[in-house]
Amino acid sequence: MTLDPDAWPGWDGLGKLRALLRKQVNENPTEALANAKHLLINRASAAPDKSLVPRIAAEAALHCGLPGIELLREIALSHRSPLLGATALESLWAVSIGQPVPFMYFGGEWVSTFPELRESAGTVLDDLIIDSHNDDELFGALLSLANRESPHGLGELIHPEGAGFARHFMQVSAESGIILTARMLDNFRDLISSSGLESVYQDFLERNPVLLNPLAAEVISQGRLGLEFITDFVVRLHDGRYVVIEIERPQDPIFTKAGDLSARFNHAVGQILDFQSWIAENTAYAQKIFPGISSPHGLLIMRLRPSMTGKQESKLRRWQQNSRDIQHVTFDDLHRLGLTLLRSLRGKSDTQGQEMGS
Structure with a gap:
């Protein structure tokens, strides 16, 4: 069953979409991931649905584990509209710093920080930052994300050590004269x-x-x-x-x-x-x-x-x-x-480095 992004109008509809995806994640993760991908690629036509449906889809993808991380990487690379690319990148950043995917004004339960995906999300995001040095569109999407200061968006996504995405983006870029992912x-x-x-x-x-x-x-x-x-x-x-x-x-x-x-x-x-x-x-x-x-x-x-x-x-x-x-x-x-060099560049432990190359 493919979900239509326009079939969930208003807050009640969005709540039902979120509940349905949660049920699919529990019963059929493959179907949930396929629907998450469809909802991330195909935008709803009305506000606020067109900004919130992709975020709900991104959260559902992350509940599917590592395949969800890979899907967000794919979306960031292949679908760089101002909304879709930003949703994928923003979600990866949120998970990498132990924060839930931001939902603007949309509340409700089933908010997770995905601690088991934190390392993988950070690795994928850092790879994207490094790859962007040779990819103007991806660099623009990341730069746009770094410049965002929405009170309900990245402005609240601050790393526990105090560094926001803009600082992280600049730090990884500055350290990546050696292009290795x-x-x-x-x-x-x-x-x-x-x-x-x-x-x-x-x-x-x-x-x-x-x-x-x-x-x-x-x-x-x-x-x-x-x-x-x-x-x-x-x-x-x-x-x-x-x-x-x-x-x-x-x-x-x-x-x-x-x-x-x-x-x-x-x-x-x-x-x-x-x-x-x-x-x-x-x-x-x-x-x-x-x-x-x-x-x-x-x-x-x-x-x-x-x-x-x-x-x-x-x-x-x-x-x-x-x-x-x-x-x-x-x-x-x-x-x-x-692998040894990548661990050194990213400041990873030996165990983390083995996970990156496994």
């Missing part, structure tokens, strides 16, 4: 768990260079030296040093069945060595392309660590000890390091 890491985890062409992984890392090096000043994809050598990435660090990066696929074997290093591994290492040697022999020319480059370090990204045996891990460590200028990491190493 929990959702990005989830997408990366899913990507490296599936089999694809090497270009798929390269494209993802090109769009999210923080995974290669969070302190990189510049990341150049398909770095070329003359007509001879092309490497997957060249990273320039803030101190002027360079790193040459080659990637293979997460599924590509490092070892043969006989326990020897595979041809694919040796070929990738050889490509890095060729690039390093060319720079050493043609430094002046190379520096015209990559200013200041000299003796770049090498990085090979290949394989997933759980797919290797203890004997293979031990042999790889010995190889690494003997390879001074080339480092090997696995794709899941990048994911784990990303």
